[in-house]
Amino acid sequence: LSKFFEDPLPKEIIEEYQLMNFNDAIAQVHFPESDELLDAARHRLGFQELLLIQLRVLNRKKLWREMAENRKESLVMDKKCVQSFLDRLPYKLTGAQTRSLNEILIDMSGSLPMSRLLEGDVGSGKTVVAAAAAYMALMSGHQVLMMVPTEILAKQHFETMYGYLKDCGFNIQLLVGSLTKTQKEQLVNDLKNGVIDFVIGTHAIIQDNVHFRNLGLAIIDEQHRFGVSQRAFIKQFGTPHTLSMTATPIPRTLALTLYGDQDLSIIDEMPPGRQEIITRVVPENKRDGAYEWIKDQVLKGRQAFIVCPLIEESEVLEVKSAVNEYERLSHEVFSEFKLGLLHGRLKQSEKDEIMELFSLKKINILVSTTVIEVGIDVPNATIMVVEAADRFGLAQLHQLRGRVGRGEFQSYCFLFLEGDSEIVRQRMSAMVENSDGFKLAEIDLSLRGPGEVYGIRQSGIPDLKMASLSDRKLVQVAREAAEKIMALNLRLDAFFELSRYIDAEEVVIDY
Numbered sequence: 001l002s003k004f005f006e007d008p009l010p011k012e013i014i015e016e017y018q019l020m021n022f023n024d025a026i027a028q029v030h031f032p033e034s035d036e037l038l039d040a041a042r043h044r045l046g047f048q049e050l051l052l053i054q055l056r057v058l059n060r061k062k063l064w065r066e067m068a069e070n071r072k073e074s075l076v077m078d079k080k081c082v083q084s085f086l087d088r089l090p091y092k093l094t095g096a097q098t099r100s101l102n103e104i105l106i107d108m109s110g111s112l113p114m115s116r117l118l119e120g121d122v123g124s125g126k127t128v129v130a131a132a133a134a135y136m137a138l139m140s141g142h143q144v145l146m147m148v149p150t151e152i153l154a155k156q157h158f159e160t161m162y163g164y165l166k167d168c169g170f171n172i173q174l175l176v177g178s179l180t181k182t183q184k185e186q187l188v189n190d191l192k193n194g195v196i197d198f199v200i201g202t203h204a205i206i207q208d209n210v211h212f213r214n215l216g217l218a219i220i221d222e223q224h225r226f227g228v229s230q231r232a233f234i235k236q237f238g239t240p241h242t243l244s245m246t247a248t249p250i251p252r253t254l255a256l257t258l259y260g261d262q263d264l265s266i267i268d269e270m271p272p273g274r275q276e277i278i279t280r281v282v283p284e285n286k287r288d289g290a291y292e293w294i295k296d297q298v299l300k301g302r303q304a305f306i307v308c309p310l311i312e313e314s315e316v317l318e319v320k321s322a323v324n325e326y327e328r329l330s331h332e333v334f335s336e337f338k339l340g341l342l343h344g345r346l347k348q349s350e351k352d353e354i355m356e357l358f359s360l361k362k363i364n365i366l367v368s369t370t371v372i373e374v375g376i377d378v379p380n381a382t383i384m385v386v387e388a389a390d391r392f393g394l395a396q397l398h399q400l401r402g403r404v405g406r407g408e409f410q411s412y413c414f415l416f417l418e419g420d421s422e423i424v425r426q427r428m429s430a431m432v433e434n435s436d437g438f439k440l441a442e443i444d445l446s447l448r449g450p451g452e453v454y455g456i457r458q459s460g461i462p463d464l465k466m467a468s469l470s471d472r473k474l475v476q477v478a479r480e481a482a483e484k485i486m487a488l489n490l491r492l493d494a495f496f497e498l499s500r501y502i503d504a505e506e507v508v509i510d511y
Contacts, residue, residue, distance in 0.1 A: 057261040174200055306387070
């Protein structure tokens with residue numbers, strides 16, 4: 001039957017990359033004549049799977065840029081203007097920050113709309129780079145939008161951006177769900193009329209009645225927490241430059257697959273003076289000793305997070321819940337201290353009140369779910385305890401660890417485990433030995449695979465039968481081939497016809 005298949009790849013690609021004939025690959029993968037031929041068949045079919053994914057993301061990039069004809073004007077990059085912003089900072093940017101900012105500014109001064117992902121570890125300084133980009137857009141007479149996933153983070157970004165730009169005369173406002181109806185209506189009206197220069201907000205911004213007079217730059221923080229509604233919302237306003245940011249380290253080759261429709265800037269250097277957080281796996285028989293040590297630290301004025309994987313007790317999963325742990329710790333372990341409880345089911349006003357009390361040191365120990373994973377900045381908090389740490393990915397554990405170590409005091413991360421398998425020991429050893437989020441991401445990718453680490457199924461990427469997103473070399477080769485196909489305008493009618501039968505999403509590329 002394999003002889004009846006038309007080879008879906010162009011002859012040029014087959015020859016350049018020395019790929020096995022498609023019919024032969026189908027035959028050999030089912031009835032291999034040798035290990036060598038089986039490997040060649042798998043390579044050919046795996047290449048084909050990855051090529052389809054790369055063509056999809058490159059097509060999204062192509063279509064986004066084709067909308068450039070709707071752009072009214074380009075931003076004018078004034079190097080002296082940008083330098084004046086940088087000169088006001090109390091510190092110098094790192095080399096990685098400077099490189100990323102230059103890439104962003106070059107994009108923003110071009111005729112095509114920027115679509116760039118800024119990736120950087122916790123504490124690497126992404127926000128100040130975004131602030132410099134916002135400053136350029138504002139000085140060019142354009143409005144700026146910044147979307148963030150939570151109200152807590154929105155308020156923190158508002159305070160940070162206001163601190164950077166307050167002396168520049170811009171009108172910076174916060175649009176979140178907890179505002180009154182009257183306040184929202186006034187903000188929406190001011191945005192439409194151009195009274196507001198820079199708005200920072202949550203999903204509350206994504207409303208039918210929100211309009212901009214002249215949106216030049218959209219910044220999306222932790223973009224994976226938004227759905228397709230975010231991109232569709234931004235497209236309403238023509239094609240503003242788009243800068244996405246993530247503190248979740250993603251290996252470069254995997255980023256090409258997950259976010260291949262965006263250009264990539266990586267801040268892979270930490271600012272000087274950033275202290276390393278001491279991380280330890282604590283065996284159950286030393287739990288009481290760890291609690292006594294935490295008590296001593298709190299008596300010295302420090303604060304602690306205790307993170308649990310669930311809100312309430314589960315009959316299925318035998319893991320500690322935040323509610324139960326809060327009750328136990330409040331009455332049995334830390335009764336002399338003030339504890340707080342934070343989780344996603346609380347009202348926004350309740351979350352804000354708890355975080356305010358914690359920031360003011362009126363709460364000594366905060367028991368929480370992973371709602372504190374992103375954007376919580378309390379410099380006095382020096383202890384992070386994670387229950388059932390083996391149930392979290394290394395990237396998420398690294399994010400949680402990044403909630404401490406933000407002040408002048410030495411900080412610590414304690415990991416309590418449920419399992420004791422070989423892979424658990426390997427992963428937790430990696431956490432103890434590495435403070436580099438990118439290195440941890442590579443380790444987690446190799447140990448668990450991309451599906452478990454990054455939730456590939458939620459990203460729209462089909463299940464792969466032959467290829468692996470962990471295969472860095474093949475991902476890079478497929479990306480290179482996809483770029484050549486797009487550039488050479490090669491037709492792939494047979495490829496797209498075949499894709500209907502290999503569990504891939506529908507792909508449409510218009511030439």
